[in-house]
Amino acid sequence: MKKKDLHIIGASGHAKAVIDLLEDKSMIAAVYDDNPKIGEILGIRVQSPGSKIINAIGKVHIAIGDNKIRRKIVESLTSETKYQTIVHQSALVSTLAKMGDGTVVMEGAIIKVDSEIGNHVIINTGASIDHDCRIDDFVHIGPGSTLCGNIKVGEGTLVGAGTVVVPGVSIGSWCVIGAGSVVHQDVPDGAKWIGNRLYI
Numbered sequence: 001m002k003k004k005d006l007h008i009i010g011a012s013g014h015a016k017a018v019i020d021l022l023e024d025k026s027m028i029a030a031v032y033d034d035n036p037k038i039g040e041i042l043g044i045r046v047q048s049p050g051s052k053i054i055n056a057i058g059k060v061h062i063a064i065g066d067n068k069i070r071r072k073i074v075e076s077l078t079s080e081t082k083y084q085t086i087v088h089q090s091a092l093v094s095t096l097a098k099m100g101d102g103t104v105v106m107e108g109a110i111i112k113v114d115s116e117i118g119n120h121v122i123i124n125t126g127a128s129i130d131h132d133c134r135i136d137d138f139v140h141i142g143p144g145s146t147l148c149g150n151i152k153v154g155e156g157t158l159v160g161a162g163t164v165v166v167p168g169v170s171i172g173s174w175c176v177i178g179a180g181s182v183v184h185q186d187v188p189d190g191a192k193w194i195g196n197r198l199y200i
Contacts, residue, residue: 005058011041015063059084
């Protein structure tokens, strides 16, 4: 990536965590947020969003933790927009894993062989994705979560911090998995799983 070539959308706590992953922060062209009370983030001036993002020469990373908002922003940008995937140098990612556009992989995360990670996914600090997992677009895998082998996670699902998902489980789209849960059976679209129990 060229210097001053990265446009970051979002200036909240998750954006701080994303910016902190960058070894060379001089690549940041601009940070945008629609909250007028946020004037700067980590010493970088925050600008109001607008056509500057759409027409940006370079790549965009949407550094917003809310899965629905990330999707909404992608839908608002042009189809020509190019997205930057960010992977911290301490993450262990198999050369045989596939990674989508605009995804972020935080410190200490592990992604094993033949796993596929979609677009605009958050793989948070210390999360472990074992072999042959399929993680769809706009998913957030929380800090310290463990996904064993052959797991499917549908679009937009939030897997809370410290969750364990046992091998072969399929979690639907736009589900919420509570922090510290143990998911031992399939979860349908739109459902909640808290602890070791399904709520529909």
